[in-house]
Amino acid sequence: MATIHINSGKNNLDCNKKTSNVQSLPFKIHADCDAKVERYFNSNISTKKYGTLHASFRGYPLSGKIIDLPDGYVGIVLHESLRPETDKCERKFHVTNKFLKITHWNWDKEPSDNDIITQALQWVDIAEVLHSPIIEE
Secondary structure (H helix, E strand, O other): OOEEEEOHHHHHOOOOOOOOEEEEEOOOOOOOOOOOOOOOOOHEEEOHHHOOEEEOOOOEEEEEEEEEOOOOOEEEEEEEOOOOOOOOOOOOEEEEEOOOOOEEEEOOOOOOOHHHHHHHHHHHHHHHHOOOOOOOO
């Protein structure tokens, strides 16, 4: 098993710093480069009934919603400048930004509490309750 190092500069998690706009899309893009997301994707998002977001990617419709992270939690964006040659080598990541909410997108259905990402975030609260100390009165 490889060792993973996560380096965070003090400025990267500064509470006053603007947070990232994180999108969870239902597909993989085989590229690792900058994209004009604000111009070509974010600018075409519209809000429909009950706060559901609508957009499209390469002509395919997407339905989404904004999901807040549980209270007391902050998501972080990591960057790895040099990926190791094998899975057994040490890995070094740097914190580049933080986020407090995720925009979750689906292809073929409206976002719901049955989506995996929503269920995973609900487990954070459940796990916290299950593993907290029992206080007898």
